[in-house]
Amino acid sequence: MSMYTLSGDSSQEKAVKLSSRGGVTNAIEGRHNKTADVVGKGPETTLADGSDIPEKEDALQINVTAHDWNGPDDPENPLNWPLWQRIYHTTVPSLFGFAVTLGSSVYTPGYPDVEKRFKVSSTVALLPLSLYVLGLAFGPVLAAPISETLGRRVVYLISSPIAAMFTLGAGFSNTIAALAITRFFAGFFGSPALAVGAGTNVDLWAPVHRAAAASAFLLAPVLGPAIGPAVGGFAAQYKGWRWTQWPILFLLVPVYLYSLGMKETYKKIILQKRAKRLGIPPPPKVGPSGLAAVKFLITVTLFRPVRMIFTEPIVFFFSFYIGFNFSVLFAFFDAFPIVFEGVYHFDRGFSGLTFLGIGFGSCLGVATTMIFNRLRYHKEYLRSHKEGRGGAVAPEHRLYAAMIGSFGVPVGLFWFAWTSRHDVHWISPVLATVPFAWGNISIFNAATLYLVDVYGPLNGASALAATGLVRYIAGAVSPLFTVQMYDRMGIAWATSLLGFLSLTMLPIPWVLFKFGPQVREKSHFDTIKA
Incomplete structure (x- = not known):
């Protein structure tokens, strides 16, 4: 001692x-x-x-x-907490993320009932889905100021109950307008847990160990939507569309109770509490305060991300690549009933179960990211220490999973396109979703880790906010035209169109792996020089 x-x-x-x-x-x-x-x-x-x-x-x-x-x-320092505490604090945002993103797709099996109940078109009946996803896009603008001034824990404890109340309101809505509005705010107040979760993982894990934790957390935005139709399908079939909202509450309430044991992980807030506890001078304030601080944080979470989309090639290409993949995922919410209920005559419950192929493929994507991180990134990290470079690793070593996964998306789409017919067993199009989901989550995880490594914590948060904006806006829009596209083009050619578009984006991670260092040198923002 x-x-x-x-x-x-x-x-x-x-x-x-x-x-x-x-x-x-x-x-x-x-x-x-x-x-x-x-x-x-x-x-x-x-x-x-x-x-x-x-x-x-x-x-x-x-x-x-x-x-x-x-x-x-x-x-x-959260980096030095016992392993069990860090795992617990990692699971909280992961579970919140799963519950919130499940809320997007769990509604979809019930939209035909909404169409009949409120006597509206299918496009209008799908608006509560699109507006929920749109709420996910803009919720981080609320999360950033709260997280910066009060800490990350407060965001989880405040936003989630509000999201639950709006979900309750959605379940009791008696007009399509009320349903759409309450769904939007349920997504808006649910998304801060997603936005703050990335920062929580950065607080808890050193870069060399961050891939495993980040992969588990990033699985939620894909696994939630994949499980949602399976749950919502049986709920809508046997209980009606209102029951598609209750599973969200059944998840949010126990997850919220589970989260009550969380401690603060944000360094600034921990040091402030230490100063108050010991009666010593608080940490110096860095940057603006008051309204200027709020303006700064909105800039980081909204205006700077938009600027980065149009001025940073790395952010631009990955934002639209990830956005496209998620638009396909959300388009499947309309396409699957067309295929499995229209072609194979499944009922709504069993039609929802076909999304489990996407869930399985997503888990494979997480495993792929972790394997490449262990075999390649960790190896480069150890080499860097051995050579006296302090563990500095070129961010491009995060891209191996995205490079391999880029082939999975078009393979899955073309496979799905040309096997979704009467004379082919239904298991074939279900299996086709596995490589698609594997490629999607491999690209998503690798790109997220890459952007954080390239731009650092602050600008990296803006880069991730940029991908989030594009991802959820694309996901919100795609269900509104999917039914019309499949009706006019047919299953084979509508899905093939998506496959051809995915082929045009396939080279993105490969090009950045080759030329990423040169692109980083010309960035308008501070980037890693490894």
């Missing part, structure tokens, strides 16, 4: 006992017989537990402040 002097209140000296790892474990305020006074003592001085203080030359004397972590082993 070592003892460290804490500078703070001039009227009272505080001693803080640090563990051998260097973290604060106990603060004692001038109480006799409860601490050992290090200052001016020799090696004969003992600690409260009777153990000897190390020799003077071995005793490290520092001032503990709230300006930064107390060294790399500070136990209050």
Whole structure:
């Protein structure tokens, strides 16, 4: 053990006992017989537990402040929390993300009932789906100011109950307008958990270990929509369209209770609480405050992402690549009933189960990302340390999963296009969704890790916000024209059109792997130089 002097209140000296790892474990305020006074003592001085203080030359004397972590082993730093705590704090945003994104697609099996109940067209009946997804796109604008000023934990605890209340309102809606509006706000207030989840993972995991945690978290935006129709199909078939909203609540409530054990992970807020607890000066304020801070955060989450889309080639190409893949995923919400109910005569419940192929493929995509991270990125990380480069790794080593996965999307689409007919067993188009989903999540995960590595934490958040805007706007729009496209072109050619479009985007990760360093050099933003 070592003892460290804490500078703070001039009227009272505080001693803080640090563990051998260097973290604060106990603060004692001038109480006799409860601490050992290090200052001016020799090696004969003992600690409260009777153990000897190390020799003077071995005793490290520092001032503990709230300006930064107390060294790399500070136990209050989430990177140093026990593994079980980091896993728990990773599962919370993952579960919220699953529940919120399931809410998008769980509605789709019930939209024919909505069409009949409110006597509207199929396009209007699909508006509650599109507006929910649109809410997911713009919710992060709300999350950023709250996260920056109050911390990440508050975002989970405040936004999710509001989303649950609007979901409850959607289930009891008696007009199509009320249903559409409540669904929009359910998505809007549900999405902050998704937006803050990425930051939570950055708080908890060092870059070399981040891929596994990020892959599990990023699985939610795909796995949720894949499971939604399976749940909503049986709910709509046996209970009616209103029951497509209750599964969202059945998930949100227990996940919310599970989240109550969370601690704050955001460094700024942790240091502020440390300062208040120990009575020492708080961390210095960096950047604007008050309304200027809100304006700055809206810039980071909305205006800067839009600017990056049109000025940063890396952000532009990956935003539209990911946006296209997600538009296909959401188009499948309309296409699957056409295929499996129209061609194979499934009922709504079993038609929803066919989306499980997408769920399985998504899990394979996560595994692919983790395998490449272990075999390639981790290997480069160790080599960098061995060569004295401090673990710096070129971001392009994140792209292997996207490069391989880029083939899965067109393969799955063409397979689905030309086997969705009466004379081919229904299992074939179901299996076709596996390579599509595998490619989709492989590209999505790899691109997300790549963008964070290229642009760093702050600009990386804006880059991810850019991909999120495009992804969810594309997902919101595609269901509105899918039925018309499949009616006019037929299943084979409508899906083939999507396959041909995916082929035009296939080279994107390959080109960036080859020329990424040159593109990064010309960026308008600070980028990694590895």
